[in-house]
Amino acid sequence: MSLLNKSTVPSRTGFWPNNRNTIIGIVLLAVGILALPFVASSSLMNIAVFTLIFALPAIGLSLLMGLAGQVSLGQASFFAIGAYTHAILLSKFDMPGPVAAIGGVVAAMLAALLVGLPMLRLRGHFLALATLGLGFIVMIAVREWDFTGRTTGIYGFGRPEVFGIPIDNNGFFFWFVAPFVLIALVLALNLTRSRAGRALSAVNDSELAAESLGVNTYILRLKVFVLSAAFAGLGGVFYAYQVQIVSPQVAEFHVSVEILLMVVIGGLGSVWGAVAGAFIVELLSEGLRDLIPALIPGATGEVQLIGYGLVLVLVIILLPGGLYQAVMSAWRAIRHRGSRVDAGAAPSPEPAPSAAAVSTAPDAGGATDAAPAASTPDTPLPAVSTPLAVGEPILEVAGLTKRYGGVVAVDDVGFTVPAGKIMGLIGPNGAGKTTCFNMISGAIAPTAGTVRFLGEEIQGRKPHVGALKGLTRTFQNLQVFASTDVVGNVYMGRYRKGRAGIVRGMLGLQGREQYAHEEIAREVLEAMRLGDVAGSGASDLPFGRQRMMEVCRALASEPALLLLDEPMAGLSGKERDMLAALLRRLRDAGLTIVLVEHDVAQVMSLADTVAVLDDGVLIAHGDPETVRNDPKVIVAYLGTDAEEAEAELMELEEQA
Numbered sequence: 001m002s003l004l005n006k007s008t009v010p011s012r013t014g015f016w017p018n019n020r021n022t023i024i025g026i027v028l029l030a031v032g033i034l035a036l037p038f039v040a041s042s043s044l045m046n047i048a049v050f051t052l053i054f055a056l057p058a059i060g061l062s063l064l065m066g067l068a069g070q071v072s073l074g075q076a077s078f079f080a081i082g083a084y085t086h087a088i089l090l091s092k093f094d095m096p097g098p099v100a101a102i103g104g105v106v107a108a109m110l111a112a113l114l115v116g117l118p119m120l121r122l123r124g125h126f127l128a129l130a131t132l133g134l135g136f137i138v139m140i141a142v143r144e145w146d147f148t149g150r151t152t153g154i155y156g157f158g159r160p161e162v163f164g165i166p167i168d169n170n171g172f173f174f175w176f177v178a179p180f181v182l183i184a185l186v187l188a189l190n191l192t193r194s195r196a197g198r199a200l201s202a203v204n205d206s207e208l209a210a211e212s213l214g215v216n217t218y219i220l221r222l223k224v225f226v227l228s229a230a231f232a233g234l235g236g237v238f239y240a241y242q243v244q245i246v247s248p249q250v251a252e253f254h255v256s257v258e259i260l261l262m263v264v265i266g267g268l269g270s271v272w273g274a275v276a277g278a279f280i281v282e283l284l285s286e287g288l289r290d291l292i293p294a295l296i297p298g299a300t301g302e303v304q305l306i307g308y309g310l311v312l313v314l315v316i317i318l319l320p321g322g323l324y325q326a327v328m329s330a331w332r333a334i335r336h337r338g339s340r341v342d343a344g345a346a347p348s349p350e351p352a353p354s355a356a357a358v359s360t361a362p363d364a365g366g367a368t369d370a371a372p373a374a375s376t377p378d379t380p381l382p383a384v385s386t387p388l389a390v391g392e393p394i395l396e397v398a399g400l401t402k403r404y405g406g407v408v409a410v411d412d413v414g415f416t417v418p419a420g421k422i423m424g425l426i427g428p429n430g431a432g433k434t435t436c437f438n439m440i441s442g443a444i445a446p447t448a449g450t451v452r453f454l455g456e457e458i459q460g461r462k463p464h465v466g467a468l469k470g471l472t473r474t475f476q477n478l479q480v481f482a483s484t485d486v487v488g489n490v491y492m493g494r495y496r497k498g499r500a501g502i503v504r505g506m507l508g509l510q511g512r513e514q515y516a517h518e519e520i521a522r523e524v525l526e527a528m529r530l531g532d533v534a535g536s537g538a539s540d541l542p543f544g545r546q547r548m549m550e551v552c553r554a555l556a557s558e559p560a561l562l563l564l565d566e567p568m569a570g571l572s573g574k575e576r577d578m579l580a581a582l583l584r585r586l587r588d589a590g591l592t593i594v595l596v597e598h599d600v601a602q603v604m605s606l607a608d609t610v611a612v613l614d615d616g617v618l619i620a621h622g623d624p625e626t627v628r629n630d631p632k633v634i635v636a637y638l639g640t641d642a643e644e645a646e647a648e649l650m651e652l653e654e655q656a
C-alpha cells in the first residue's frame with residue numbers, strides 16, 4: 001500500500017498532486033536525516049532532534065490554520081497532554097512504550113474532541129479563545145495536581161528501545177523520531193490534496209458555498225482539529241522520551257507561541273513550511289537563549305517570548321506567506337528567467353494564448369464571437385439526477401416567513417415546484433427573493449413555515465443536508481473558492497458524489513475517484529465554454545465568467561433541483577442566450593430549476609411557471625401568460641401606472 005496518492009488514471013494537467021516532486025523531497029529529506037548524525041556537532045544535533053519533535057505539532061497546526069482556517073493558540077496543551085499521559089502511563093502504570101505512546105496520542109485527541117465539539121459550532125475566533133483557555137487550564141491543572149507531580153512533574157521513566165537497543169543518544173533518537181515525522185509529512189501532504197483537504201480549503205474560502213455543495217463544515221473542521229491534536233500529542237510523546245521529565249513548562253503559553261511561529265514562518269498552509277519553520281524556531285530559540293542574557297543581564301524566559309513576538313510581527317509584516325511564499329517566488333523567478341533565455345535562443349513558432357490571456361480578455365462578460373456551444377443539441381450536457389417523474393412535487397414551500405426585527409422580508413409564502421420544470425421567481429428589488437432562496441437552501445433558518453425537498457422537511461437544517469440530497473444553488477453575490485483554480489472550483493461541485501474521507505485522503509487511496517471527478521468537472525467546463533480557462537485562478541476571471549463558473553460548479557453536482565440566483569447578471573447577450581438554451585436542455589433532461597432573475601423577458605420565455613413576490617408577499621403564481629397579464633403584477637412589478645406598465649410589457653414581449 002502506497003502512502004502517496006496514486007492512480008492508474010492520469011491527471012491531465014497536474015491538477016492533482018505532483019507525486020514526483022513530493023517523492024524527491026521526501027527522499028532528499030530522508031537522506032539528510034540519515035547523514036546528519038555523522039556530520040553534525042552535538043549542539044546542532046540537539047536542535048535537529050527538537051526540530052523533529054516540534055515539527056509534529058507544527059504540521060498539525062498548519063493543517064488546522066492553513067487548510068481549515070482555524071486559529072489555535074493552545075497547541076501546547078495537546079502537546080503537554082500527550083507528554084504527560086505518556087509519562088504517567090510509563091512511570092505509574094508500567095505500560096509498554098508503544099501502548100503508552102498510543103495512550104498519549106489518544107488522550108490529546110479526546111481533549112480536542114471535548115473542546116472542539118462545542119467550540120467548532122461557533123464561527124470567528126472562538127476556537128482561538130477556547131484553545132487559549134484550554135492552555136491555561138492544562139498549565140494550572142498539571143501544576144496543582146499531585147497526580148501530575150505539581151511543579152516537579154513526572155520523571156523516572158525509561159528511554160525507548162528498538163529491538164533491545166536503548167535509544168540513548170541524540171543521533172539514535174533523531175533516527176528514531178524521523179520515520180514518524182516523514183510519515184506525518186506524507187499523510188499531511190496527501191490530506192491537503194485530497195477530497196477532504198480541498199473541501200477544507202473551500203470552507204476556508206466560502207463556508208456558505210462549501211456547505212451548499214454538501215460539505216458538512218462542522219464535522220470536517222472537528223475532524224481536522226482532532227487530527228491536529230493527534231500530531232501534537234505524538235510530538236509530546238517524543239518530547240517526554242527525549243527530555244526524560246515532563247514538567248508544567250511544557251504546557252506554558254510560550255510553547256504554543258513557538259509552534260504558532262513555526263507555522264507562520266514556514267508559511268500558513270504549507271506542510272513542508274511547518275517543518276522548515278520548526279528548524280528555524282529551534283535555531284532562533286537557541287540563539288535567543290544566549291543572546292538575551294547577553295543583552296539584558298538576568299533576563300529569563302519571558303524576555304525570550306518578546307523575541308518570538310518581534311520575529312512573529314516582522315514575518316507577518318515583511319513575509320506574510322512565510323518561507324513557502326519566498327521559496328515559491330524565487331522558484332517562479334528562476335523559471336521565468338529560464339524561459340526568457342530559451343525564448344531568446346530559439347523563438348518558438350506559434351505561442352499558444354495563455355489561460356491568463358484568455359481570462360483577461362477585454363470583454364467584461366468573457367463572451368466570444370463563436371456560436372454558443374451549449375445551445376446546440378449535439379453538445380454534451382452535464383448529467384442531472386431525476387429522482388421523480390416529471391410533474392411530481394419536488395419542492396413544497398408552505399407558510400415560509402422571515403422576520404428581521406420589524407422587517408418582514410418574506411411573509412407566509414407558499415408554492416410547489418413540480419419536477420422537471422423551470423419556475424421563475426421574480427419581483428422588484430427587495431421583494432424577498434434571495435431571502436426565500438436562503439431559507440430553501442438552508443443558508444438561513446425561517447421564522448416560520450416549512451420547506452419540503454423530495455418529501456423531507458429541511459427548513460432550518462444546514463445547507464449540506466439539502467445539498468447531499470441533490471439541492472444545489474448559485475449565489476447573487478458570487479461565492480468563488482479563490483484559493484483554487486477554475487477546475488478546482490467545479491471539482492468541488494462533485495463533492496456530494498465522492499466518498500473518500502480524511503483517512504483515505506491521508507493514505508492517498510482515492511486517486512482514481514479524484515481523477516474521475518476532475519474529468520467530469522472538465523467536461524462540464526467544456527460544455528459551458530470555459531474549458532480554456534480551466535487552469536486559471538478562479539478569482540482572476542472576469543465577473544461574467546465567474547458567474548458561469550458558479551453555474552458549472554452547481555451543475556457538476558448532478559443536482560435534482562437547481563436554485564439559480566440571478567445567473568444572468570453580468571453576462572453578455574450571447575452568454576445569456578447560451579445559458580437560457582442550456583437551462584432549457586437541462587429541464588428537458590429532467591432537471592428542476594428555480595430561477596431568480598431580473599431579466600423578466602428571459603424568465604417569461606424560459607419558465608414553465610412564474611411566482612411573483614412583492615414586499616415579501618407572493619402576489620401571483622401561475623404560467624407566464626397569466627402572470628404577465630395579472631393586474632397586481634403589472635402594478636406592483638412595473639409601477640403604479642397600469643397603462644405605462646402595459647406598454648412596457650408589450651416591449652418586453654417583443655424582445656422575448
Ligand SMILES: Nc1ncnc2c1ncn2[C@@H]1O[C@H](COP(=O)(O)OP(=O)(O)OP(=O)(O)O)[C@@H](O)[C@H]1O
Binds near residue numbers: 430
Ligand atoms: N439580514 C437582514 N437583516 C435585515 N433585513 C434584511 C436582511 N436580509 C434581507 N433583508 C431585507 O429583506 C428584504 C428582502 O431582501 P432580499 O435580498 O431577499 O430581496 P430580493 O428580492 O432578493 O432583492 P434584490 O432583487 O435586490 O436582490 C429587503 O427589504 C432587505 O432589506
